[in-house]
Amino acid sequence: MPVFQALESPTFRASCELCREPGGVLVFQSAQWRVIRAEDAAFPAFYRVVWRAHVAEWSDLPAAEQAALMGVVGAVERVLRDTLAPAKINLASLGNMVPHLHWHVVARFDWDSHFPAPIWAAPQREVAPAPVTRLRVRLDELDARVARAVAALAPAA
Amino acid sequence: MPVFQALESPTFRASCELCREPGGVLVFQSAQWRVIRAEDAAFPAFYRVVWRAHVAEWSDLPAAEQAALMGVVGAVERVLRDTLAPAKINLASLGNMVPHLHWHVVARFDWDSHFPAPIWAAPQREVAPAPVTRLRVRLDELDARVARAVAALAPAA
Numbered sequence: 001m002p003v004f005q006a007l008e009s010p011t012f013r014a015s016c017e018l019c020r021e022p023g024g025v026l027v028f029q030s031a032q033w034r035v036i037r038a039e040d041a042a043f044p045a046f047y048r049v050v051w052r053a054h055v056a057e058w059s060d061l062p063a064a065e066q067a068a069l070m071g072v073v074g075a076v077e078r079v080l081r082d083t084l085a086p087a088k089i090n091l092a093s094l095g096n097m098v099p100h101l102h103w104h105v106v107a108r109f110d111w112d113s114h115f116p117a118p119i120w121a122a123p124q125r126e127v128a129p130a131p132v133t134r135l136r137v138r139l140d141e142l143d144a145r146v147a148r149a150v151a152a153l154a155p156a157a
Numbered sequence: 158m159p160v161f162q163a164l165e166s167p168t169f170r171a172s173c174e175l176c177r178e179p180g181g182v183l184v185f186q187s188a189q190w191r192v193i194r195a196e197d198a199a200f201p202a203f204y205r206v207v208w209r210a211h212v213a214e215w216s217d218l219p220a221a222e223q224a225a226l227m228g229v230v231g232a233v234e235r236v237l238r239d240t241l242a243p244a245k246i247n248l249a250s251l252g253n254m255v256p257h258l259h260w261h262v263v264a265r266f267d268w269d270s271h272f273p274a275p276i277w278a279a280p281q282r283e284v285a286p287a288p289v290t291r292l293r294v295r296l297d298e299l300d301a302r303v304a305r306a307v308a309a310l311a312p313a314a
Contacts (some may be wrong), residue, residue, distance in 0.1 A: 057246050059234045070227055077216045088256060089214055092249035096265060096273035099245060108253060116253035118277035 002029050011054040018100035019054050028147045030154035032065070033072055037143060038104075043119055044132040044139060045084055045107035047076050047146060056099040068155070073103045075149040080107040083145055084136055087115065109134070159186050168211040175257035176211050185304045187311035189222070190229055194300060195261075200276055201289040201296060202241055202264035204233050204303060213256040225312070230260045232306040237264040240302055241293055244272065266291070 004022040024036035038046040049072045086107035113123040161179040181193035195203040206229045243264035270280040
C-alpha cells in the first residue's frame, strides 16, 4: 500500500480533513490526485478520487486539470464495471461537509441496502451475508486493479 | 423556450422517460445533449444535463463526448456560482432509476432543507418562505443565463 503524503502547497489547510488525512484506504497517489477506498460496509466497492490541492469546486480547476481528474474517475468506473458487473455506477462530487474537491465512484447492486435509491437516502433492506462477500473479487484484488488502471494516468513526477 | 425533440437514433427506447420526455423545463437542446431545469420546490436551482442518445454509464461515452458533456456541466455550474453565490455546488450522475446518462447540477445553500446533507437524504429543516424567493434572480432569468452559457458550447448542427 502506498503511504499518504500531505501535499506541501500554499493551498494546504490544517482544518480540512482531506488535506490532512487520506480519507480512506490509500490505493494510489499521484502528484495531482489520489484514489482511496472508502471503508463502507454497506458499499464495499466505493472509491474516491481526491484532488490533492485544496479547491472547493470542480469548476475551480482549469480545463486540463478537470480532464485529468475525470480521466481518473472514468478509469476507476471502468475497473468497477469490468470486474464487478454492477447494476449501475454512481458518480458524485458533493463536498457540503468537506469542501475539498473529491469524486465518489460507487458500484451499486440490485441487492444493496439502498438500491435503487441513492446511497445517502434511507435504506430499503437489510443485507446478509455481508456485502463484501458478494463481490466477485476480494477487496485487495479490486484495489490492485484500480491502482494499476490509474497508475497509467499519473502525471510524470 | 425551446421545444423538446426526441432524438431519432437507434438508441431510442420508448420505455425510457429521458428518451421520451424532456425530464423538466427544457432550457437548451443541442444535437448531443440538453439542459433542463428540474422542477423541485426545495431546490429551485437544480439543473440536469442529459445526454440525448440512450447510454447508461458515463464511461460508455468516448473521451471526446465525455469532455463535451463535462464542459456543459461546468458551464451550468459556473452560471449557478456566478449568479447565486451558493454555499456549494453538488454534481452527480446516478441513474439507478432512469439509467439514461444525465448529470445533476444543484446549487446548495446553508438555509436549504437538507444542507449539508445530500439532497437525497432526510430533510433537516423546514424552509419558509419558499426557497425560490430566496434566490438572487428569478428562475426565468437564471434559465436564460444558463441557456446563453451552454449555447456557446453546442456542436455545429
